[in-house]
Amino acid sequence: MSFISIQGLTVAFDGTQVLHGIDLEIGRGEALGLVGESGCGKSVTWLAALGLLPGKARVGGSVKIDGEELIGASRTQVERVRGKRIAMIFQDPSSSLNPVHRVGRQIMESLTLHRGLKGQAAKAEAIRLMDLVGIPSAATRIDLYPHEFSGGQCQRVMIAMALAGEPDLLIADEPTTALDATIQAQILDLLSQIRAETGMAMVLISHDLGAVSAVCDRAAVMYAGRIVEMNDTAALFSAPRHPYTRGLFDAIPEIDGDRGRLKPIHGTVPDPRALPQGCAFAPRCGSADTRCHTRSPEPQAGREGGLLACFHPVAWAVPLMTSPQGIPA
Numbered sequence: 035m036s037f038i039s040i041q042g043l044t045v046a047f048d049g050t051q052v053l054h055g056i057d058l059e060i061g062r063g064e065a066l067g068l069v070g071e072s073g074c075g076k077s078v079t080w081l082a083a084l085g086l087l088p089g090k091a092r093v094g095g096s097v098k099i100d101g102e103e104l105i106g107a108s109r110t111q112v113e114r115v116r117g118k119r120i121a122m123i124f125q126d127p128s129s130s131l132n133p134v135h136r137v138g139r140q141i142m143e144s145l146t147l148h149r150g151l152k153g154q155a156a157k158a159e160a161i162r163l164m165d166l167v168g169i170p171s172a173a174t175r176i177d178l179y180p181h182e183f184s185g186g187q188c189q190r191v192m193i194a195m196a197l198a199g200e201p202d203l204l205i206a207d208e209p210t211t212a213l214d215a216t217i218q219a220q221i222l223d224l225l226s227q228i229r230a231e232t233g234m235a236m237v238l239i240s241h242d243l244g245a246v247s248a249v250c251d252r253a254a255v256m257y258a259g260r261i262v263e264m265n266d267t268a269a270l271f272s273a274p275r276h277p278y279t280r281g282l283f284d285a286i287p288e289i290d291g292d293r294g295r296l297k298p299i300h301g302t303v304p305d306p307r308a309l310p311q312g313c314a315f316a317p318r319c320g321s322a323d324t325r326c327h328t329r330s331p332e333p334q335a336g337r338e339g340g341l342l343a344c345f346h347p348v349a350w351a352v353p354l355m356t357s358p359q360g361i362p363a
């Protein structure tokens with residue numbers, strides 16, 4: 035049985051539907067990447083699944099953790115399951131840390147909340163976690179305030195806080211976007227290492243296809259509130275079949291490549307209040323025909339494994355234009 039099973043998840047804000055039936059399964063210890071342009075519904079999927087959306091959001095479908103249904107469950111029940119088993123880290127660590135409390139105290143509070151540790155036991159464990167996430171001189175730096183840490187170190191502190199509850203699943207929402215490239219690589223490496231050591235599952239929400247390729251076993255591509263393609267990262271990244279996935283790859287700039295070949299996807303993600311008829315990607319798609327403009331393709335199991343929602347998939351033989359570091363071309 036999957037650790038988390040999401041079926042037909044829908045979300046609407048003020049009568050506008052922004053998620054249109056998301057199906058996802060994540061096994062224990064598995065790492066899933068979630069990619070897509072801004073506004074496609076990556077964050078809302080997880081905020082809805084974990085009961086973290088504001089009250090005005092209308093959420094439907096089913097989210098089960100180890101078989102326990104969360105949608106429609108009481109707040110206490112959701113908080114119990116979420117708090118103990120799932121942790122989230124976000125893009126901007128400085129806004130998630132409390133600037134007026136020492137970092138050690140913040141990690142220790144997580145340890146008290148999730149594992150009942152107090153006093154010296156909590157302090158020793160906080161130092162161990164700071165060590166684990168690679169903060170040098172943890173025993174002395176535990177008494178510093180967040181502004182005395184760099185951005186990368188603040189993200190490491192956030193990871194230490196997330197690990198304090200020994201979660202079964204860590205959801206990392208753009209965890210490295212605010213950091214420079216070298217630090218990004220270190221943080222991703224750290225997450226992979228911790229996953230290997232603890233066996234926790236991970237969801238990496240990211241615009242960075244290279245990061246997803248390096249860290250995740252599987253990836254799902256979202257567009258306008260739907261999953262349009264999902265497969266093992268090796269299969270998905272060597273031969274993307276959905277024209278949107280393909281477009282995301284072709285839009286990646288190459289450091290030493292021929293910049294003239296860079297091909298951005300023209301147009302923008304549609305406003306959920308004014309979705310086009312048929313496939314939401316059709317107005318931006320070079321392969322779209324009348325059927326695409328009138329009917330929305332349902333996700334189908336592909337011959338090559340994975341899921342694909344497209345009437346005109348990209349042919350297998352079309353080679354990728356770019357091969358950013360970490361992505362097989």
Ligand SMILES: Nc1ncnc2c1ncn2[C@@H]1O[C@H](COP(=O)(O)OP(=O)(O)OP(=O)(O)O)[C@@H](O)[C@H]1O
Pocket residue numbers: 047052070071072073074075076077078079088306
């Ligand atoms: N609290 C909210 N109230 C109203 N609409 C919202 C709210 N939160 C998200 N949305 C809308 O839901 C849609 C999906 O947003 P979401 O934040 O999930 O996108 P995303 O793919 O995570 O984007 P990004 O990569 O920029 O974080 C967007 O159209 C967004 O405007």
